[in-house]
Amino acid sequence: MIAQNWKCSECGFVAIGLFPPDACPKCQAPRSSFEHKHEWRFPEEEAEDIINACWKVTYGLYIVSSIDGERINGQICNTVFQITSDPPRIAIGINHNNLTHEFIEKSGVFAVSILGTGDHRMVRRFGYRSGREFDKFKGVPIIRKRTGCPAYEGAVGYIECTVIEDKTIDAGTHSIFLGEIVGGACFKDEEPMSYAYFHATKDER
Amino acid sequence: MIAQNWKCSECGFVAIGLFPPDACPKCQAPRSSFEHKHEWRFPEEEAEDIINACWKVTYGLYIVSSIDGERINGQICNTVFQITSDPPRIAIGINHNNLTHEFIEKSGVFAVSILGTGDHRMVRRFGYRSGREFDKFKGVPIIRKRTGCPAYEGAVGYIECTVIEDKTIDAGTHSIFLGEIVGGACFKDEEPMSYAYFHATKDER
Numbered sequence: 001m002i003a004q005n006w007k008c009s010e011c012g013f014v015a016i017g018l019f020p021p022d023a024c025p026k027c028q029a030p031r032s033s034f035e036h037k038h039e040w041r042f043p044e045e046e047a048e049d050i051i052n053a054c055w056k057v058t059y060g061l062y063i064v065s066s067i068d069g070e071r072i073n074g075q076i077c078n079t080v081f082q083i084t085s086d087p088p089r090i091a092i093g094i095n096h097n098n099l100t101h102e103f104i105e106k107s108g109v110f111a112v113s114i115l116g117t118g119d120h121r122m123v124r125r126f127g128y129r130s131g132r133e134f135d136k137f138k139g140v141p142i143i144r145k146r147t148g149c150p151a152y153e154g155a156v157g158y159i160e161c162t163v164i165e166d167k168t169i170d171a172g173t174h175s176i177f178l179g180e181i182v183g184g185a186c187f188k189d190e191e192p193m194s195y196a197y198f199h200a201t202k203d204e205r
Numbered sequence: 206m207i208a209q210n211w212k213c214s215e216c217g218f219v220a221i222g223l224f225p226p227d228a229c230p231k232c233q234a235p236r237s238s239f240e241h242k243h244e245w246r247f248p249e250e251e252a253e254d255i256i257n258a259c260w261k262v263t264y265g266l267y268i269v270s271s272i273d274g275e276r277i278n279g280q281i282c283n284t285v286f287q288i289t290s291d292p293p294r295i296a297i298g299i300n301h302n303n304l305t306h307e308f309i310e311k312s313g314v315f316a317v318s319i320l321g322t323g324d325h326r327m328v329r330r331f332g333y334r335s336g337r338e339f340d341k342f343k344g345v346p347i348i349r350k351r352t353g354c355p356a357y358e359g360a361v362g363y364i365e366c367t368v369i370e371d372k373t374i375d376a377g378t379h380s381i382f383l384g385e386i387v388g389g390a391c392f393k394d395e396e397p398m399s400y401a402y403f404h405a406t407k408d409e410r
Contacts, residue, residue, distance in 0.1 A: 005291040016290075039292040041367075041387045042351070050389035053362035054287050056319045056397045057295075058265030079286045082259050083298045084377040085221075086210040087244040090262075091374075091381060093288045093296070114261045146247070157258035162246075167374050169296075171383055172289040176296060178376055182246045184255035192261045194399065 005173060006034040016095060016173060025097075025132075059195035063113040063126050064092055065137075065150050066103035072137055072150045075100040076127030078195045079174075080112050088181040090161060093174045099131040104163060104177060111149035111160040116190035120205040122152065123198055146183040156192050159184040210378060211239040221300060221378060230302075230337075264400035268318040268331050269297055270342075270355050271308035277342055277355045280305045281332030283400045284379075285317050293386040295366060298379045304336040309368060309382060316354035316365040321395035325410040327357065328403055351388040361397050364389040 006020035007013070011027035020034030042050060065074030079093035092112065094101045104110045115122055126136050142150040143158075151158035161179025169176040211225035212218070216232035225239035247255060270279030284298035297317065299306045309315045320327055331341050347355040348363075356363035366384025374381040 041292065041385055042389075046388065046390075049391055050293065050364065050386060052391050053319065053364050053389040054293065054295075054386070056265075056361050056391070057285055057287055058263060058397050058399050059286065060261075060263030079288060079296075080262055081264065081284045081286060081298065082262055083284060083379050083381060087246065087377065088255065088259065089376060090259075091284075091296070091298070091376070093286065114258065156261050159255065159258050167376065169372050169374055169381070169383060171294060171296070171372065172292065174288050176288060176374070176381065176383075178374060178381075180246055181255060181259070183251065184247075184258040185251075186254055186257050186261070192263050192401075194263050196397075 006036055009033050009035055014097065014173060016097070025130075061115045061119075061123055061193045061195055061198055063115065063122065063152050063155070064094065064100055064104075064110055065113065065152075066100050066110045067107050067148050067150075068103045071103070072142075073099050073103055073131035074113075074126050074136055074150065074152075075131065076123055077112075083178065089164070090159060090179050090181060092177050092179065093171065094177065095174050101175060107149075108163045108165065109147035109149050109161065110163065110177065110179060111147065111151045111158055113152040113155035113158045115152075115193040116156045116188065117193050117197060118190060119155070119193055120198065120202060122154070123193070123202075153187060155187055156190050157184065157186040157188075211241055214238050214240055219302065219378060221302070266320045266324075266328055266398045266400055266403055268320065268327065268357050268360070269299065269305055269309075269315055270318065270357075271305050271315045272312050272353050272355075273308045276308070277347075278304050278308055278336035279318075279331050279341055279355065279357075280336070281328055282317075288383065294369070295364060295384050295386060297382050297384065298376065299382065300379050306380060312354075313368045313370065314352035314354050314366065315368065315382065315384060316352065316356045316363055318357040318360035318363045320357075320398040321359075321361045321393065322398050322402060323395060324359070324398055325403065325407060327359070328398070328407075358392060360392055361395050362389065362391040362393075 010029040013026040059078035167178040215234040218231040264283035372383040
């Protein structure tokens with residue numbers, strides 16, 4: 001949430017994180033090529049207080065997954081909400097640079113696996129690396145139903161959607177995809193994991 | 206979250222709720238004029254399981270407020286998330302029929318007051334009636350800063366935004382507004398109220 005934008009001055013690639021990457025994943029330029037610029041519309045001296053207020057917004061933690069032909073991938077996402085109930089639709093926010101974004105754009109489908117309070121390991125597995133270098137679903141129990149997107153069977157439940165294409169918003173570094181719910185199920189009776197709960201317990205689990 | 210769409214067969218007005226309203230707020234047609242139709246893209250027999258999965262998505266509770274000239278209004282909203290950090294932007298979901306939606310469209314500004322675990326009274330005050338019939342902010346301590354939108358001073362904190370106009374999505378019964386953060390502050394150190402916490406405790410508080 002307080003990660004920053006780091007723009008590669010060689011190729012324009014934007015990396016998100018607390019620090020710039022060791023090397024540009026696109027053009028291999030070194031860390032020193034990355035520049036950081038804020039585009040804030042409030043005075044610098046208010047930034048800390050405003051960012052702290054942003055941290056008080058409540059989120060869950062989810063694996064958002066998609067497909068590209070035979071390939072499957074997923075990533076951790078905290079920005080998922082149901083936006084209408086009839087028809088049932090959800091909105092998700094996904095970073096432009098992520099492999100899952102590429103898959104969702106190509107396939108027009110995604111699934112949301114709702115993580116429970118015991119799923120710390122899954123947050124690390126799906127949140128800390130890119131599917132470009134690592135097969136995140138390898139060995140993870142999944143089901144694939146109507147859209148073909150993998151849902152993590154150990155989750156509290158899942159929802160799968162088709163993207164309503166003309167409704168995608170380019171929000172800057174992220175897209176908001178609007179999805180029509182076409183399937184879903186509950187898998188187990190465990191409390192959903194909140195982002196705040198994960199951060200409060202992650203060093204113990 | 207499981208409220209339904211009720212469409213007035215006289216004037217087309219769509220009311221949202223577990224039951225149709227006593228009379229149409231737009232044309233005064235009686236309750237019997239309201240029709241209910243699902244537009245689901247999954248078999249009816251899966252609906253309960255899918256809706257139960259949707260209930261596992263985590264939300265906070267917020268007062269979203271806006272202005273129209275001298276008038277101010279606010280409503281309870283659970284669909285607020287930060288979508289980018291640089292520049293800091295948030296997305297909110299608001300029902301088309303609400304007065305706050307009208308104000309946000311006219312003024313292009315809104316504020317989000319982040320409710321704390323002690324704010325049950327405020328959820329009822331701002332969530333159970335319309336600002337068309339009742340001055341919800343009367344007697345409520347507020348501050349008004351950069352946008353002029355009222356923030357509830359008893360909240361955990363607030364964020365105020367200008368709407369990025371060409372980014373609004375019409376999601377069906379609701380709009381998603383994308384807001385550029387232009388101000389905000391923390392007011393007190395209390396746990397934010399989650400939607401789940403409110404439902405679990407609302408009968409005691």
